[in-house]
Every structure is written in structure tokens, then in C-alpha cells.
Amino acid sequence: MSMNGTDRAHRHSLTDLCAEGKRLYAAALQAGRITRREVASAPCLIDFALLHPDPDDPDWLRPVAPSIALAQRLHPLEREIQERRQRTVDLTESFDEFMAISAQAPPSIHAITVLEGSHRINAALDVATAALKKEVLTVQPGGGRPEHLLSQAITRSKPLIDRGVSMRTLYQHTVRYSQNTFAYIDHLAGAKMEIRTLEQLIERLIICDDVVAFIPARDDDSAALELRHPGLVAYLTKVFEHLWQRATPLVQPLPSGPDSEGVTEVQRSIAKLLVEGLVDEAIARRLGMNVRTCRAHIAKLAAALGSGSRAQLGFLIARSGILGDGHEG
Structure with missing residues (x-):
């Protein structure tokens, strides 16, 4: 096929048939045929086999019925779908013996999962939060969060709030001076959410329904550990509760004034x-x-x-x- 200017203008798929092609194909269907000269501006009609030569007159073209043209293109797609379905069945059967072994394995084999990369960490968090039914506990060390991180937190928290899940979060005292933090709290007003603060905290911790916990695996937050061993999760929950009892509710002021020696x-x-x-x-x-x-x-x-x-x-x-x-x- 020559690459003249008209051809280049019609390098598109059948699903994106050009306006001229649509007009001429419709005209050919209505009249029963169309001249070759008329379709010179839409060579795509011949390329896609929507028109074929008239056996009685080479100067004319006849349209292929839309039902036939559609069936010709759907047939290979349906065959591909059937092949993919069969491949799905074959893959499932090939893993059956391993699934049986996994089901009988001791719980400890799945107790700790290393998650590398923010994409995998966030995906695991999404799975855990989607299954939440009662409460999520979080420890967030450091000062006030940037606005974009708090926006992400709002996006992740909204479905939990709608389901009535309660949230308890521990921050450090320095967030009390962060306007972003209070804007975040105002946005979630009315939710079953409690926030307390401490001077010092352990590293970041997230616990979902006493079932799964997440802790950092590296200082740069490039990896995390997903913990599902009941003993580990119970221990971390007790650590959280210990810190929670010592913390000050965000709604209460801190005794920040200086003592007799002028020390805050x-x-x-x-x-x-x-x-x-x-x-x-x-x-x-x-x-x-x-x-x-x-x-x-x-x-x-x-x-x-x-x-x-x-x-x-x-x-x-x-x-x-x-x-x-x-x-x-």
C-alpha cells in the first residue's frame, strides 16, 4: 500500500472510523453501491473490507453488510477470549497442589511479609483497610504532616468512616502547632476518631482490627513488614495501649509553661x-x-x-x- 497523503490521513482503527468513511459507508448501504471515485477520499473503507468490487462493473463498489463485517471481526476476538479462559483454568489446576500444601502449612509461614516499594506497601494497606470492621490504631511519629500526605489520609479514611470504623491515632506534641493537622481533624469532624499526643513515640505503627499490623522495615520507608502472627499483633496492640494511656488528648492543653527555674x-x-x-x-x-x-x-x-x-x-x-x-x- 502506497504511503501518499490520503493514506496517511486514514491510518486509524476500525473502531475509530473517520467521519468521511462513516458518511460514505452509510451512503453505500443506502444506495446499494458507490463509485470508486467517490471513495477515493476514504481508502480506509477498502482497507477494512467494508466495500468490495462490484462483479458486474469494476468502476463500482458494493458495501459488505454490517452484520457480516461485524461477525468477521468478532470471531477472532471470541476465539481469543475462549483461549484465555482455558488458560485461566489450566493455571488454576497447575496451582491446585501448591494451594493444598499452603492450606496445611503452619500459620508462622505467613506471619511476616516483607513489602518493598511504596506501591506494594500501599496496596497491602488498601487490602487491610478494605477488610476493617472495628478499629484501626496508628502511631505517627514526627511533626505536622505536609498537606498532600494529609489529603491521602483523608482519602483512605473516608470509606472507613462511612462504615463506622473507629480510629485512634498517636502523634507527637509538635503537631499541636500544625494548622494542617487541625484542618485534617475538622475535615473528619463527627467521625469516630480520637487523637492523643506524646513527647516521644516509637516508630510508625498501624494495627487493623487486631488482625494485621504494619511497621517500617527500613529508615527511609522504602520497605515495611506486614505482620499477621496473632502473638505479634497482640504484643504491638499492648504497646499502643500503654502509650495511649500516657498520652494527652489533643483537645486538652499541655502544661507547657515554665517552672520556677524557667524551664518548659x-x-x-x-x-x-x-x-x-x-x-x-x-x-x-x-x-x-x-x-x-x-x-x-x-x-x-x-x-x-x-x-x-x-x-x-x-x-x-x-x-x-x-x-x-x-x-x-
Whole structure:
């Protein structure tokens, strides 16, 4: 077939038949035939075998009945569908013996699944949340979330809310200064949702109906563990409940004012971590704040205790007694 300008203009599929082709095919069906000269502008009609030469006059073309043209194209598709169905049956039968073995395997073989990549992690979370019936527990360390992450959380939470699933979430105290977090809460107003905060939290944790739990497998969140062993899930649920009892409901204010020595509760937590030997970056990460804010608190703590150096600050913290038994560790 020559590649002239008219041909190139008609390089399309039959399902996308051009307007000129549709018009001329309809005209041929109505009249019973059409001249070759008339269809020169729509060579696709001949390419798709919708027209065939008139045996009585080579200058004319006759239309192929639509029912015949359709059947000619549906037949190979139906044959392909039948072949794919048979392949499905064959594949199912080939796995039957393995499915039987899997059904008899001890539960521990499926207790821990490594999920690599955000796509696989999100897919597993979608499966778990789709099966939720009662409650989801989550631990979200760090500060306030970016708006796009909270939008994703709203999208995932909406179906749960509609089904009456309750949600309990633990954040760190720093989210109390995040406008995005409160906008997220307002958006889910009326839902069976409770939020509490703590100074420090364990790593991220999601527990669905005491059946499956998800924890990070790498620091960069590129992998996660899906845990389905009843003992593991029960243990993590107890860890969550322990943290929940110590946490402060988001609707309640924190005792953040300075004590008699001018030291705030946040600075007291920083002081404890300083004594433990953590560097500024590690302290900021543990408390869910940025490094600049952390260093500003350290400077205020040093001023309150009259410290002239970092080394002296550790000594003064230990001597001051600000890390008493009542401190939240």
C-alpha cells in the first residue's frame, strides 16, 4: 500500500472510523453501491473490507453488510477470549497442589511479609483497610504532616468512616502547632476518631482490627513488614495501649509553661536527651521537631541554667534536679 497523503490521513482503527468513511459507508448501504471515485477520499473503507468490487462493473463498489463485517471481526476476538479462559483454568489446576500444601502449612509461614516499594506497601494497606470492621490504631511519629500526605489520609479514611470504623491515632506534641493537622481533624469532624499526643513515640505503627499490623522495615520507608502472627499483633496492640494511656488528648492543653527555674516541659525533655548523649539532629528527630527549633530550645535551656558551654550544660542539667521522677521519659 502506497504511503501518499490520503493514506496517511486514514491510518486509524476500525473502531475509530473517520467521519468521511462513516458518511460514505452509510451512503453505500443506502444506495446499494458507490463509485470508486467517490471513495477515493476514504481508502480506509477498502482497507477494512467494508466495500468490495462490484462483479458486474469494476468502476463500482458494493458495501459488505454490517452484520457480516461485524461477525468477521468478532470471531477472532471470541476465539481469543475462549483461549484465555482455558488458560485461566489450566493455571488454576497447575496451582491446585501448591494451594493444598499452603492450606496445611503452619500459620508462622505467613506471619511476616516483607513489602518493598511504596506501591506494594500501599496496596497491602488498601487490602487491610478494605477488610476493617472495628478499629484501626496508628502511631505517627514526627511533626505536622505536609498537606498532600494529609489529603491521602483523608482519602483512605473516608470509606472507613462511612462504615463506622473507629480510629485512634498517636502523634507527637509538635503537631499541636500544625494548622494542617487541625484542618485534617475538622475535615473528619463527627467521625469516630480520637487523637492523643506524646513527647516521644516509637516508630510508625498501624494495627487493623487486631488482625494485621504494619511497621517500617527500613529508615527511609522504602520497605515495611506486614505482620499477621496473632502473638505479634497482640504484643504491638499492648504497646499502643500503654502509650495511649500516657498520652494527652489533643483537645486538652499541655502544661507547657515554665517552672520556677524557667524551664518548659519541652526543654525538660530535651535536657533528658542531652544527658543521654544525643546530638541535636537525633533529639529533633525523637521529639518530632526541626533542628533549628531544637537548637533554639537548647539555647533557652542554657540561658535558664546559666551555662556558658555545651559541656557545662550537661553538668548543670544533672545538678539542677530538673530531671526528677515526675519527668516523662
